Amino acid sequence: MGRHVPETAVTLMLTVYRKIFPAVKQELAYWTERAQQIPNKELRAQALASIASKRFHCQGGSVYALLAHKRWREAARFIVSYQTISDYLDNLCDRSTSMDPADFRLLHKAMEDALTPGKTIKNYYALRDEQEDGGYLADLVRTCQQIIQQLAGYSVIQHEVLELERLYSDLQVHKHVALEERIPRLINWYEKENSCDSLSWYEFSAAAGSTLGIFCLVSYSLGGQSAPELTKWVYTSYFPNMQALHILLDYYIDQQEDEQEGDLNFCSYYSSREKMKERFIYFIKETDKHVQSLPDRKFHQLVHHGLVGLYLADPKVKNLDGGEKMTKVLLQESGGKAAFFHWNTKMYHRLFG
Structure with missing residues (x-):
């Protein structure tokens, strides 16, 4: 694939359809087959459901594999494996037979271990009734570790990658506990972190819930780019604004x-639809501003505008109160590229459902 990263909406879409989506399909077919062999009925059901209903997370995240240039396939394998861990654990906690924060914390240790080459695999299910997954989660973790082990510059990005993972795992623990404990825990966590004064507790939580910064850093590193300055730029460009926009669109x-x-x-914590729209526009503008400092600036802008177009093209939007109006305003704010991705995604949904 050489050193060229797509810089126009058309070249990005063509590359994604021709290379990225087929590679993701292949990776997910492998993990689906592995999930079908899970002995425990509940774990098997959640593993299969997470792949079936959230495959677009892997498809969207794998766009970052293009930053790895010739090693894009390894990057795609890492992204699919890591995102599959994330989606599987989210299902285990969301549709859980447990409400124990210690259980959720131990499950999410898998995500930290996946980013730590040489870390011993644990029994991540030790605090729950369901145990036998036939090595499924351990294999996902090992796949990530094996790819990261080959990164010459991993030490340069490891601190930031693990910081993004820590915030992600903290969020997953706090948001899945018993209903009455969730908001107090999230607010307390937000106040303790105290790093984003411009964000409300629920916007900070959204920013913590994205894996995009991790995918971007690992892909750059696979492509031979992992300077301390670049790492800092990616971190501050993606967290909090780009990641908050990503997850708020997902929740929307x-x-x-x-x-x-x-x-x-x-999204339910905004005081009004008007306020929510105002804050979405804020995140679109802030993300636009922050990605200007990145190499491959046009690529990052495409991904940013692509997110807006992609999410708002989801068929679920037309059933939301004010969904059409919100779509119109945010696409207008994001410009022609977002409208292009929006139209393309709608066509994709129609053709492939």
Whole structure:
């Protein structure tokens, strides 16, 4: 693939459809087959459901593999494996037979271990009833470790990558405990971290819930770019603004579903639809501003605008109160590239459902 990273919406879409999506499909087929062999019925059901219903997380995240240039396949393998851990654990905690924060903490140790080459694999299920997964989670962790082990510059990005993972895992623990404990825990956590005064507790939580910064850093490192300055730029460009926008869009389209399931949805804490729209516009503008300092600036802008177009093209949006109006305003704010991705994604949904 050489050193060139797509810089236009058309070249990005073509590369994604021709190379990234087929590679992701291949990786997910492997993990689906592994998940089907899980002996425990509950663990098997959650592993398969997480792949079936959240494959677009892997598809979207794997766009970052293009930053790894010739090693894009390794990057895609890492991203799919790491995102599959994330989605599987999210299902285990969301649809859980347990409400124990210690259980959630131990499960998410898998994500830390996946980013720490040489770290011994644990029994991540030790604090729950379901135990036998046939080595599924351990294999996902090992796959990530093996790829990271080959990174000459991993020590340069490791601190930032583990910091993003720590915030992600903290969020997952706090948001999945008993209903009455969730908000007090999240607010207390937000106040303790105290690093984002411009964000509310639920916006900070959203920023912590994205894996995009990790994918970006690992892909750059695989592509031979891992200077301390670049690491700092990526970290501050992605956290909090780009990651907050990513997860708030994700929550935005899931509002009805989350209400029915009794799941926490950060969009529900805005005082009004108008306020939510105002804050989405704020994150779009802040992300635009922050990605200017990155190499491959045009690529990062495409991904940023692509997120807006992609999420708002989801069929669930038309069932939301004010969904069409919100889509129109945010696409207008994001510009022509977002509108291009929006149209393309809608066509994709129509053709492939």
